[in-house]
Amino acid sequence: MVFAELIVTFIAALVIIYTYYKYVLFSYWRKKGIFYVEPVVPIGNIGSLVTNKVSLGEFFCDLYIKYKDHRAFGIYTFFKPNLVITDPDLIRVVLTKEFNNFHDRGIFCNEKVDPLTGHLIALSGKKWRNLRVKMTPTFTSGKIKQMFAILKLRGEELVSSLESVAQTGDPIEMKDWFKRYTTDIIMSAVFGINSNCIEKGDNEFQYWGKRIFKEHPFWSVLSAFMPQVLDFFSITMLDRGVTKFWTQIFRDNVEYRRTHNIVKDDFMNLLIQLMEKGYVESDDVDIDESSSTNKNRLTLLQAVAQAFIFFAAGFETSSTTATFCLYELAQQQDLQDKLCKEIDETLKKHGELTYNVLNEMTYLHKVINESLRKHPPIPNLIRICTEEITLPTTNIHVPKGMAITIPIFGLHRDPSIYPDPDKFDPERFNKDKVAARHPYTFLPFGEGPRICIGSRFGYVQTKVGLVSLLSRFKFKLDPRTTVPIIIDKKSFVLAAKDGIYLTIEPRK
Numbered sequence: 456m457v458f459a460e461l462i463v464t465f466i467a468a469l470v471i472i473y474t475y476y477k478y479v480l481f482s483y484w485r486k487k488g489i490f491y492v493e494p495v496v497p498i499g500n501i502g503s504l505v506t507n508k509v510s511l512g513e514f515f516c517d518l519y520i521k522y523k524d525h526r527a528f529g530i531y532t533f534f535k536p537n538l539v540i541t542d543p544d545l546i547r548v549v550l551t552k553e554f555n556n557f558h559d560r561g562i563f564c565n566e567k568v569d570p571l572t573g574h575l576i577a578l579s580g581k582k583w584r585n586l587r588v589k590m591t592p593t594f595t596s597g598k599i600k601q602m603f604a605i606l607k608l609r610g611e612e613l614v615s616s617l618e619s620v621a622q623t624g625d626p627i628e629m630k631d632w633f634k635r636y637t638t639d640i641i642m643s644a645v646f647g648i649n650s651n652c653i654e655k656g657d658n659e660f661q662y663w664g665k666r667i668f669k670e671h672p673f674w675s676v677l678s679a680f681m682p683q684v685l686d687f688f689s690i691t692m693l694d695r696g697v698t699k700f701w702t703q704i705f706r707d708n709v710e711y712r713r714t715h716n717i718v719k720d721d722f723m724n725l726l727i728q729l730m731e732k733g734y735v736e737s738d739d740v741d742i743d744e745s746s747s748t749n750k751n752r753l754t755l756l757q758a759v760a761q762a763f764i765f766f767a768a769g770f771e772t773s774s775t776t777a778t779f780c781l782y783e784l785a786q787q788q789d790l791q792d793k794l795c796k797e798i799d800e801t802l803k804k805h806g807e808l809t810y811n812v813l814n815e816m817t818y819l820h821k822v823i824n825e826s827l828r829k830h831p832p833i834p835n836l837i838r839i840c841t842e843e844i845t846l847p848t849t850n851i852h853v854p855k856g857m858a859i860t861i862p863i864f865g866l867h868r869d870p871s872i873y874p875d876p877d878k879f880d881p882e883r884f885n886k887d888k889v890a891a892r893h894p895y896t897f898l899p900f901g902e903g904p905r906i907c908i909g910s911r912f913g914y915v916q917t918k919v920g921l922v923s924l925l926s927r928f929k930f931k932l933d934p935r936t937t938v939p940i941i942i943d944k945k946s947f948v949l950a951a952k953d954g955i956y957l958t959i960e961p962r963k
């Protein structure tokens with residue numbers, strides 16, 4: 456009898472929950488009269504994501520391709536409404552024209568308990584704005600030129616480490632090698648130390664680098680849906696070991712430089728300037744930055760958080776880009792030959808690789824852009840509505856707090872924008888073709904005031920890596936690598952599930 460009552464109560468509870476979801480929680484888009492994708496109780500539209508059937512990039516790409524005729528449409532992530540925007544004009548509104556209504560990403564940030572979350576990617580509102588203004592001079596071409604020697608040296612080290620592998624003809628996992636290369640660059644440019652990953656792959660820097668992206672699934676879901684709970688209980692999102700490791704090495708190196716009066720041309724020096732003076736010295740001797748109004752100095756922890764995010768945002772994205780370039784070039788030897796010819800001729804003309812020489816390699820730039828189109832490392836952009844607005848030219852009213860997704864991967868794979876989208880064709884980035892496309896249909900670095908601050912540095916480290924390798928080696932696809940790639944469902948950046956294996960042989 457008791458058992459029967461329990462079953463009835465259980466079924467009644469299920470019916471109530473189902474009805475509540477279906478007619479209350481899932482009524483948002485219907486009531487607003489905005490097209491939406493029919494949700495399923497209780498996960499909304501993200502069933503295939505939760506069950507790991509597709510990656511985040513593929514998920515929004517599939518939705519884009521199916522529903523792109525609606526300029527924007529609604530979905531539910533669990534019970535939360537999310538507006539997906541597909542029309543480039545509306546994307547421009549959100550990212551740029553009405554930026555003041557959409558200036559945040561809604562990423563978890565609690566500087567008190569998790570000091571390293573106080574970085575540019577996660578900060579919101581005024582705090583983000585002040586920091587962005589301070590950090591922008593750090594990434595000028597003048598500053599990157601000063602750091603060029605670091606990049607070139609790492610490129611040479613990568614070549615010499617691969618020289619012996621090239622003799623054996625054994626396949627290599629390309630992403631692993633590029634990750635070691637970008638880790639060494641960023642560790643020396645940002646933390647001022649030689650992490651030696653190219654020489655010895657499996658070391659503590661690689662270990663703590665991987666730990667950054669190791670998420671605690673429960674806390675991640677909680678941070679997305681009820682961040683107040685994390686705040687209330689002072690729960691940390693980042694592994695404490697990660698915070699300790701990165702803070703320690705930054706602090707030690709700052710102290711070492713101060714004690715020994717060492718000044719180098721790198722990001723660490725610029726972060727020290729921000730801690731000591733509150734501004735970065737200008738490349739232009741005629742500009743006196745000390746008169747700047749935004750002179751609040753960074754605390755040590757604020758500086759560590761920025762160093763940490765340069766590392767986290769910079770090593771994985773650039774190594775992914777360089778890897779996909781070689782993956783595509785290995786399949787089309789004629790394109791590889793064309794790029795090698797450009798590299799050889801330009802190097803011969805100038806005698807050495809410099810920042811300016813790199814910028815003369817126009818075909819290289821097209822190859823990288825085509826790789827970023829076909830395989831954008833960050834496949835979606837996110838924004839939170841920070842002030843309610845009706846999107847111009849639509850009847851879509853966006854309330855404060857609404858999450859917005861912009862499916863970059865979908866736009867980049869749309870055959871009406873990029874005909875035959877699976878084909879790797881750098882000529883798509885010829886000047887006339889670029890001019891004929893809507894500017895908001897190529898967004899590998901995002902757009903608007905929150906565009907990637909490190910894009911120039913990302914391009915340069917990708918280019919130096921490719922030029923160093925292609926001037927010495929020829930790359931072919933190893934049969935272990937699938938065509939097309941199978942995308943890793945668990946990876947935050949767009950990545951190949953089983954790696955990219957290539958064989959290399961000396962060119963000369």
Ligand code: HEM
Pocket residue numbers: 575576577587764765766768769770772773776832833836837898899900901902903904905906907908909910912913914917
């Ligand atoms: C090929 C390499 C890279 C790609 C594809 C890439 C992509 C992106 C994307 C898509 C965003 C979001 C933009 C938006 O929401 O509109 C972003 C933001 C950001 N990236 Fe990159 N990135 C790369 C390299 C780097 C490097 C090398 C650094 C630093 C050294 C960096 C630091 C950042 C930071 C700090 C932000 C946040 C900017 C802000 O909110 O103000 N990125 N990146």
